[in-house]
Amino acid sequence: MPRTPLDLARATPDPPFEITLDGRPLPALPGQTLAAALWSAGILSWRTNRRDGRPRGAFCGIGSCYDCLATVNSRPNQRACLVPARPGDAVTTQEGTGRADLAV
């Protein structure tokens, strides 16, 4: 039987809950960051860059590179690798700065 990371750590987390990405429901576990929950769902990109619209997701995973920016509950520019997932969080794909009024 294959072992999961939860088995290896002998972790017994609370039950999963739901977040959404662009309205698509996804499961998340307590303690996961939003980036970890998105990765667990097989999603590697949730932002496009300002210059040429290329896809971006998590790169450093420690809050240093800002590649993982997302709009979370209508707040743009949240680092998904640092934001803990909470039940009902609505993550929205972010384009560029995430705010049309700040775009240059």
Ligand code: FES
């Ligand atoms: S992945 Fe680098 S800041 Fe989040």
